[in-house]
Amino acid sequence: MCWAPGVAPEVIAAFHAVEDSEPIGDxxxxxxxxxxxxxxxxxxxxxTFNSFLELIEQGKPTTLTWSFVADGTSIxxxxxxxxxxxxxxxxxxxxxxxxxxxxxxxxxxxxxxxxWKYLADGSDQGTNWREIDFDDSSWPSGPSQLGxxxxxxxxxxxxxxxxxxxxxxxxxxxTYFRSTINIEDPTIxxxxxxxxxxxxxxxxxxxxEEVARINLxxxxxxxxxxxGSDGDNATRSLTxxxxxxxxxxxxxxxxxxxxxSRSSDVSFDLTLTGNPPGGGRxxxxxxxxxxxxxxxxxxxxxxxxxxxxxxxPNDDGANMTQNNLPSGSLGVRGDIRIxxxxxxxxxxxxxxxxNFSPSGGDMxxxxxxxxxxxxxxxDSLNLRNVVEHEHGHGLALDHICPINQTKLMEPFISxxxxxxxLDDIFSLNRLYxxxxxxxxxxxxxDTPNNAARIPILPNSVYQRDYLSIDDNTDVDYFxxxxxxxxxxxxxxxxxxxxxxGFLEGPQNADGSCSAGSQYDFTNIHDLGIAILSAxxxxxxxxxxxxxxxxxxxxVSFEASQGGNYYLEVAGDSSNNCQLYSLEVALTTPTxxxxxxxxxxxxxxxxxxxQDPDNDGILNIQEYYxxxxxxxxxxxxxxxxxxxxxxxxxxxxxxxxPEAIVDRVxxxxxSTLSDWSEFVPTADQITISPAGDLEEVTIxxxxxxxxxxxxxxxxxxx
Numbered sequence: 001m002c003w004a005p006g007v008a009p010e011v012i013a014a015f016h017a018v019e020d021s022e023p024i025g026d027x028x029x030x031x032x033x034x035x036x037x038x039x040x041x042x043x044x045x046x047x048t049f050n051s052f053l054e055l056i057e058q059g060k061p062t063t064l065t066w067s068f069v070a071d072g073t074s075i076x077x078x079x080x081x082x083x084x085x086x087x088x089x090x091x092x093x094x095x096x097x098x099x100x101x102x103x104x105x106x107x108x109x110x111x112x113x114x115x116w117k118y119l120a121d122g123s124d125q126g127t128n129w130r131e132i133d134f135d136d137s138s139w140p141s142g143p144s145q146l147g148x149x150x151x152x153x154x155x156x157x158x159x160x161x162x163x164x165x166x167x168x169x170x171x172x173x174x175t176y177f178r179s180t181i182n183i184e185d186p187t188i189x190x191x192x193x194x195x196x197x198x199x200x201x202x203x204x205x206x207x208x209e210e211v212a213r214i215n216l217x218x219x220x221x222x223x224x225x226x227x228g229s230d231g232d233n234a235t236r237s238l239t240x241x242x243x244x245x246x247x248x249x250x251x252x253x254x255x256x257x258x259x260x261s262r263s264s265d266v267s268f269d270l271t272l273t274g275n276p277p278g279g280g281r282x283x284x285x286x287x288x289x290x291x292x293x294x295x296x297x298x299x300x301x302x303x304x305x306x307x308x309x310x311x312x313p314n315d316d317g318a319n320m321t322q323n324n325l326p327s328g329s330l331g332v333r334g335d336i337r338i339x340x341x342x343x344x345x346x347x348x349x350x351x352x353x354x355n356f357s358p359s360g361g362d363m364x365x366x367x368x369x370x371x372x373x374x375x376x377x378x379d380s381l382n383l384r385n386v387v388e389h390e391h392g393h394g395l396a397l398d399h400i401c402p403i404n405q406t407k408l409m410e411p412f413i414s415x416x417x418x419x420x421x422l423d424d425i426f427s428l429n430r431l432y433x434x435x436x437x438x439x440x441x442x443x444x445x446d447t448p449n450n451a452a453r454i455p456i457l458p459n460s461v462y463q464r465d466y467l468s469i470d471d472n473t474d475v476d477y478f479x480x481x482x483x484x485x486x487x488x489x490x491x492x493x494x495x496x497x498x499x500x501g502f503l504e505g506p507q508n509a510d511g512s513c514s515a516g517s518q519y520d521f522t523n524i525h526d527l528g529i530a531i532l533s534a535x536x537x538x539x540x541x542x543x544x545x546x547x548x549x550x551x552x553x554x555v556s557f558e559a560s561q562g563g564n565y566y567l568e569v570a571g572d573s574s575n576n577c578q579l580y581s582l583e584v585a586l587t588t589p590t591x592x593x594x595x596x597x598x599x600x601x602x603x604x605x606x607x608x609x610q611d612p613d614n615d616g617i618l619n620i621q622e623y624y625x626x627x628x629x630x631x632x633x634x635x636x637x638x639x640x641x642x643x644x645x646x647x648x649x650x651x652x653x654x655x656x657p658e659a660i661v662d663r664v665x666x667x668x669x670s671t672l673s674d675w676s677e678f679v680p681t682a683d684q685i686t687i688s689p690a691g692d693l694e695e696v697t698i699x700x701x702x703x704x705x706x707x708x709x710x711x712x713x714x715x716x717x
Contacts, residue, residue: 069339088340091367104276122172149265186245199267201226306433340365361394401513448536451477469571496579525571525578665712
């Protein structure tokens with residue numbers, strides 16, 4: 001699929017006139033508009049996660065590796081451009097002014113598509129055929145993959161009837177393959193990576209020495225069948241020491257054996273890569289300034305969806321041919337390979353890039369459009385939005401209309417935003433679930449056992465936007481660990497707000513954009529929430545009374561005992577996706593809050609400045625002086641009288657010994673209009689027990705024959 005610059009004021013004026021490329025290989029179906037999906041529009045399999053179930057499940061997470069296509073790898077002209085080698089790394093280095101350190105480069109000595117000599121005539125070649133000096137000039141040759149029977153071969157190696165006297169065709173057990181390469185100085189490489197594909201058994205030799213053997217005994221005879229089979233197109237990878245190779249001519253030879261005379265197919269391919277020490281010049285792409293732009297793309301999508309991305313630093317240079325996009329393999333190449341070559345330059349239809357649908361997923365960037373990608377303003381916004389848009393196609397998102405610069409997946413680039421927008425996040429949540437679906441071996445948080453842990457500390461608030469109930473079976477569970485007895489849990493969810501007049505619709509078959517229709521992201525599921533006990537089953541508190549599209553909340557739920565608590569978010573029967581924001585507050589109550597909670601004050605009357613018994617004494621005063629806020633005649637008791645010395649008064653009152661406030665002040669006045677603060681010294685204060693309270697006596701200097709005293713209590717809830 002392709003993306004071209006748009007026509008808005010901030011962007012280049014051009015329009016693409018090419019059709020979207022069809023997916024190659026496993027085709028899970030043509031992507032639909034962003035709010036309508038087939039259950040199969042997701043990755044069918046990946047290198048790092050067994051996602052077989054995801055072919056039939058909605059909203060399930062996945063893990064994908066991504067890598068850069070090695071420069072020099074052939075890329076077919078899928079968009080009508082000439083077939084040519086990928087030069088994306090060189091192009092980006094030039095645009096960003098990178099000067100890779102000098103040293104040996106990773107070097108591909110054999111790659112898929114290279115020409116091999118082969119022999120499938122049923123003859124016994126003994127052992128000499130493995131050696132460097134063997135004469136294979138009479139053998140036929142052809143590009144890999146070689147073999148027969150599967151339909152994916154570039155060269156049909158054929159077979160013979162090894163026993164014409166027996167009914168039926170008895171296919172020759174062994175097919176031989178040879179390739180001679182030149183390695184000028186193998187010692188400059190730390191090691192070599194050899195990847196090979198086979199069916200059913202294989203022995204690989206380097207300069208006559210065995211380096212790999214699968215399903216065969218040592219030194220097999222030409223008429224030996226294998227001891228087993230690893231299935232069609234089995235692959236292996238191994239690391240070879242540089243000392244195995246010679247300076248100059250080297251021969252790689254392989255013999256592939258059938259599992260029996262009636263086996264239907266033979267397959268063979270092999271790549272060989274020299275790996276320089278420490279990655280070498282051009283290998284450590286993570287140190288390039290432009291690498292961060294790509295990393296930001298995958299980090300952003302991962303932060304908003306159930307997709308986990310892992311950078312694969314290796315790429316074996318397997319060609320992207322008209323009939324084959326090589327699938328991901330750990331240590332070999334990524335699930336998502338990003339390459340580039342000439343597409344149409346700065347003019348013409350001006351296609352910036354194109355991408356393949358799952359499970360191809362690979363991306364090709366137009367490296368001849370230097371004027372567009374050379375604009376590095378706003379932290380390389382051009383490159384960032386193109387890559388994120390194109391990978392959206394690789395995740396099964398189609399173009400979405402109308403073109404009004406509100407959606408990343410519009411057919412034209414916009415510089416008004418960076419990365420995924422509301423509609424794009426909604427669509428990917430529908431397919432892959434939200435960020436917290438990545439629980440327990442990358443599955444989901446649909447049960448208490450798989451609940452996503454909320455990273456929250458006491459007296460703090462945790463918030464996260466763009467979570468989702470992605471279908472009619474999804475339930476989200478969250479775990480609060482180590483809650484203390486008496487802690488207060490506040491739990492809120494807010495359905496995502498729909499921008500006014502938001503329009504959405506499909507791209508027309510002729511490439512033009514539909515006008516779209518209004519879409520409502522807010523009123524899809526009628527959400528409900530609950531707090532569950534440590535067993536994950538008992539409902540302790542719940543809220544679902546609000547109308548659809550409105551927030552639900554449980555405020556200041558008090559934990560009766562310490563331990564774990566679960567939070568539940570559930571939707572209704574709507575088979576669609578509801579985005580929401582999550583807000584969780586965990587509060588350790590203050591002594592005042594604990595006091596107020598213990599009294600079961602009327603709703604809305606527990607605040608420090610409330611007066612539920614209407615006696616003119618606020619709750620904070622009742623708390624400090626040890627009174628009851630529910631008893632109107634429970635008045636403050638204060639007494640005064642002469643002190644032990646004639647020049648002092650004594651002032652006595654009772655207070656709650658467990659009361660904690662910010663500050664207490666004492667002020668004096670003889671007129672009730674002018675007040676001055678008095679700070680008693682330690683020897684002027686006497687405290688003595690008085691039942692559940694304590695009695696406080698303060699000695700006050702006698703400046704006048706009559707003194708008034710007031711107590712100030714300062715408290716912040």
